[in-house]
Amino acid sequence: MKKRTDRPMQLALLLVAAAFLLPQLWLFSLSTKTKAQVYEYPPKLISDSASLRNYAAVIEKTQIPFYLWNSARVAVLATALTLLLGIPAAYVLSRERFKRRDGIVFLFLAAQMVSPLILLVPIYGLVAKLHLLDTHAGLVLVYSAIQIPFTVVVLKSFFDGLPTSLFEAARLDGCSRFSIFRLVALPLLGPGLASVAIFNLAAYWSEFCLALVLLDSQARFTIPVGLFSFQSGYETEWHLVAAASFIGLLPVLLAFIMLQRFFVAGLTAGATKG
Template identity: 40%
Template structure:
């Protein structure tokens, strides 16, 4: 049913207003990062800064440990995302293609693990890493991020594999492909949107995690960027300009990753619906 001009204008205005509400905190963070210390603490709410400075970015980027924390964050985040994707694909395909006893129960367990709050897993994870001797090591964070993102990855990829007709693989095998070759040539390319979608959500979850990185990593040289952001607060004051500038720098990797894969992300969210 075609909408009238009034309906289209109304929906457009509502959409713009909602977008502005979500965009405003980011805009405020960026403009504050460009203000001088006096302007940051001023009681005036200047939506457009009267003066701009890059000193906050200079102090943030030259703060001790930034490069080390950045490297640690990239290692544990990318490592967890790649491991979750590999294991997720290997788990989602048999769950979607094969019918075996206990399959529905296993899917229910995956859903329950996905819905479990991360804070509830903190003490068991800590005790496990302590017994394994992995505390204060980057592999402990990588394993935690991998474990927390795996249920979501398996559940999402299960829906994407379900949406790919098995007839396509059978046609490829009739044409001479082996089962592995049919998966590699037919199913895997069609899983592209699903892999992109799950990788984005897993990346954001691991990139923003703070509590495990703070407690597990006692050595400052092994901590991550979220912990680095908390270093701008001292017992006497908070460097708000530095915090905002550091937050802008901190958001850049996730923003760049999202912009690169945004087209695949939209198509992937549509293609991954599970049919009842």
């Protein structure tokens, strides 16, 4: 019986995948072409002599591997810092009652709504004054600051959803605020934490404007800066950009698939404890 009900479900999943993958298929097709085939007519999904040579060229000849490394470093450090500072704040904003609470929540909500692009010029000035231009530390601090409001707001709403009874019970048992946080709240946060982590990782991974503006040395560039470096005065080598962008895509997708397990891990944890 199960098999039969699965059919429409699989069809639906297939349609979803197609809707989101087909446009990218063309991007992939571009990445297997030569420069001359980029413009060929009629357009072919698989050109004659299609190959992965562009990928080899990008990996061997360009700085993309270093940029990948830098991106990974910045994204991981910034995500860690964001979560480290954001989780405790979100926790007390959700679980404690105090007068300034609503005011602080509002400030975070408001702050998270401001596009960092609006603030590009003053942020550059500030980072320059701190002598952190052209360092990963500066980029990590700015990135974390930008994503902290979002992180706090989202995590708070996940903390809000946890059953109050659990916390009451722990408090009656005489647990300190920190132990309740560590033993009760954190383990139940699985799905929320995983989604916030993936949001932050992906945001840091693909951020372009700040990275371009705050970094000067190519040795520190992140992957989006590297991708757009293919854009030269007149010609843009789209077949190479396409290959490089797929290479840049893979780590985030892998991170997503890995973090995916914690969505489910959180759920089971919730089920056994609740």
